Amino acid sequence: MSTDIDQPVAWAHRILASAEPFLAATARPTVSIEPPTDADVLALKEGLIRVSELLHTPSSDLNHDLLNVIGAIRGYAEMLQEDAALLHPALRQALPALLSSAGSTQTAPSNLVADSAAVAHRNEAGVILAVDDMPENRELISRLLSRAGHTVISAESGEEALELLETRGVDVVLLDLMMPGIGGAEVLRIMKEHEGLRATPVIMISGRQDMDQIITCIQAGADDYLLKPFNPVLLQARISAGIERKRWHDREEDYRHQLERNERFIRRTFGRYLSDDIVEQLLEAPEGLELGGDLREVTIMMSDICGFTSLAEHLPPTQVVSLLNRYFEAMTAIIFAHQGTIDEFLGDAILAVFGAPRRLDNDPERAVRCALAMREAMDAVNAANAAAGLPALSQRIALNTGTVIAGNIGSEQRAKYGCVGHAMNVTSRIEGQTADDEILIAEATRQLLPEGIFRLGEPRAIIAKGIEDSILTYPVLGLH
Amino acid sequence: MTDTRLILLVEDNEVNRNMLIRRLERAGHAVTTAADGDIALNVMREEHPAVVLMDMNLPVKDGWTACREAKADPAISDIPIIALTAHAMEEDKARALAAGCVDFATKPVDFPALLTVIAAALNAHG
Numbered sequence: 001m002s003t004d005i006d007q008p009v010a011w012a013h014r015i016l017a018s019a020e021p022f023l024a025a026t027a028r029p030t031v032s033i034e035p036p037t038d039a040d041v042l043a044l045k046e047g048l049i050r051v052s053e054l055l056h057t058p059s060s061d062l063n064h065d066l067l068n069v070i071g072a073i074r075g076y077a078e079m080l081q082e083d084a085a086l087l088h089p090a091l092r093q094a095l096p097a098l099l100s101s102a103g104s105t106q107t108a109p110s111n112l113v114a115d116s117a118a119v120a121h122r123n124e125a126g127v128i129l130a131v132d133d134m135p136e137n138r139e140l141i142s143r144l145l146s147r148a149g150h151t152v153i154s155a156e157s158g159e160e161a162l163e164l165l166e167t168r169g170v171d172v173v174l175l176d177l178m179m180p181g182i183g184g185a186e187v188l189r190i191m192k193e194h195e196g197l198r199a200t201p202v203i204m205i206s207g208r209q210d211m212d213q214i215i216t217c218i219q220a221g222a223d224d225y226l227l228k229p230f231n232p233v234l235l236q237a238r239i240s241a242g243i244e245r246k247r248w249h250d251r252e253e254d255y256r257h258q259l260e261r262n263e264r265f266i267r268r269t270f271g272r273y274l275s276d277d278i279v280e281q282l283l284e285a286p287e288g289l290e291l292g293g294d295l296r297e298v299t300i301m302m303s304d305i306c307g308f309t310s311l312a313e314h315l316p317p318t319q320v321v322s323l324l325n326r327y328f329e330a331m332t333a334i335i336f337a338h339q340g341t342i343d344e345f346l347g348d349a350i351l352a353v354f355g356a357p358r359r360l361d362n363d364p365e366r367a368v369r370c371a372l373a374m375r376e377a378m379d380a381v382n383a384a385n386a387a388a389g390l391p392a393l394s395q396r397i398a399l400n401t402g403t404v405i406a407g408n409i410g411s412e413q414r415a416k417y418g419c420v421g422h423a424m425n426v427t428s429r430i431e432g433q434t435a436d437d438e439i440l441i442a443e444a445t446r447q448l449l450p451e452g453i454f455r456l457g458e459p460r461a462i463i464a465k466g467i468e469d470s471i472l473t474y475p476v477l478g479l480h
Numbered sequence: 481m482t483d484t485r486l487i488l489l490v491e492d493n494e495v496n497r498n499m500l501i502r503r504l505e506r507a508g509h510a511v512t513t514a515a516d517g518d519i520a521l522n523v524m525r526e527e528h529p530a531v532v533l534m535d536m537n538l539p540v541k542d543g544w545t546a547c548r549e550a551k552a553d554p555a556i557s558d559i560p561i562i563a564l565t566a567h568a569m570e571e572d573k574a575r576a577l578a579a580g581c582v583d584f585a586t587k588p589v590d591f592p593a594l595l596t597v598i599a600a601a602l603n604a605h606g
Contacts, residue, residue: 068496075499076499105590261511
């Protein structure tokens with residue numbers, strides 16, 4: 001094992017070689033695997049593809065990435081071993097080779113720790129609560145249903161039934177209508193008002209003479225009914241239908257839960273760089289999270305604090321951090337308010353773009369307005385600094401507009417929304433020649449601004465290293 | 481009964497994260513996730529999970545730093561953290577314990593063993 005961890009590449013090759021029987025087995029039309037286990041098959045295959053991709057085009061942290069994917073492959077293979085191997089001889093034969101090459105000790109299907117839910121799901125067997133005040137009825141139900149593989153728990157009163165429902169996971173309730181104390185109709189009403197129990201299917205049991213009450217119960221949300229004496233076949237059929245309904249509901253719940261978790265994850269991960277409405281947009285079109293980017297015109301903003309390096313040298317580190325945080329906090333709020341996307345904080349510099357991921361008609365105008373608001377906010381930042389005994393800061397801001405590639409850049413494991421392109425470099429050159437407290441915009445940005453809103457100063461040509469033509473720029477003085 | 485208290489899984493590798501979510505939930509646990517140490521600290525403060533599974537090799541803020549910061553913050557210092565490290569080296573184990581982790585597991589994880597470690601952490605801090 002230790003040699004495997006030292007040699008992830010060799011390990012990965014062995015895993016790929018041992019995966020052939022598994023791939024062949026799952027490709028067979030006779031091996032059809034039920035949800036949710038089918039998703040594990042898919043994920044395992046994706047893991048194998050990822051390993052071979054990593055071997056072909058090694059990432060910067062190849063060993064680390066390989067070990068992670070190998071861990072995932074092992075995990076999915078172990079789950080399949082637990083959930084599906086017993087059902088499919090082809091899988092039972094194919095999985096051990098893959099498991100053992102992935103370093104799993106769990107290579108025999110008898111070794112399983114399958115949870116009861118997975119087992120129950122396979123047989124479509126479920127947990128049935130039988131509620132009846134007559135012991136002979138409870139026994140009859142229990143005998144008929146246990147034989148079919150269901151787990152039967154029983155209650156002799158409505159009170160006991162409600163107590164059991166609170167603590168046990170029940171798939172279907174068989175509910176006698178006529179009972180002393182809390183009757184069937186009342187139990188049903190309480191269940192339908194209870195958020196956690198509302199979805200549990202209820203089958204009413206009664207004598208033929210109570211048909212009008214049965215109808216009332218169906219209207220109140222009961223799923224089905226059975227008349228005494230039971231027909232065993234009908235009982236089985238109704239129970240199966242009830243379990244099926246419950247499974248559908250559970251799967252839907254799982255799916256909804258998964259969606260919510262993904263949404264929370266995206267919010268957390270991207271919330272730092274993007275304003276809320278852009279996160280919303282990513283959530284609406286999750287394909288936007290895929291790697292790769294598109295060419296688009298954006299207005300790029302670069303700002304930094306003048307003379308920060310020498311300032312930082314003369315202050316204790318904790319003061320530098322609090323100075324920076326106060327500044328970044330104020331600026332981030334302003335940039336988000338102007339629907340800008342923060343690409344990066346670099347030391348004391350902020351790199352933001354307007355127009356990606358979402359393009360709006362007034363991207364350049366919003367960017368300039370944002371720069372003016374940032375300049376104005378410096379007074380408040382400096383007042384707070386002065387109150388804390390910290391020195392005043394001044395910033396400079398450069399804006400440029402051009403075509404860049406915007407998207408999630410990086411590896412699949414570590415991607416971050418960002419932009420690359422010549423226009424980014426040009427912006428950085430302009431920023432290098434911006435004076436203290438100045439906002440300098442490139443001609444490309446100026447051309448896109450509506451007439452008569454901004455007061456601009458005299459044009460200034462900038463000659464920058466690595467850029468052939470000089471760049472024409474304008475200082476922004478304020479609003480008209 | 482399975483313990484349904486919330487587990488925070490901090491893992492930046494998407495493939496491995498998805499696998500662990502699926503396995504933990506399949507075992508009956510409730511899971512929330514974070515992709516870096518910084519977000520992990522935020523989630524600990526906001527959701528106060530019962531236990532944290534933390535990969536130590538994380539972007540933005542690594543697991544070692546996040547763990548030390550969590551232990552220094554009285555609001556969340558009680559939450560047990562289980563370190564996930566890539567190498568089964570004694571020094572990593574000592575380092576994880578020194579950073580305030582209650583236990584550690586090496587990647588690729590031995591899942592039944594991890595479940596035992598989680599159960600122990602939950603019981604000790606129940």
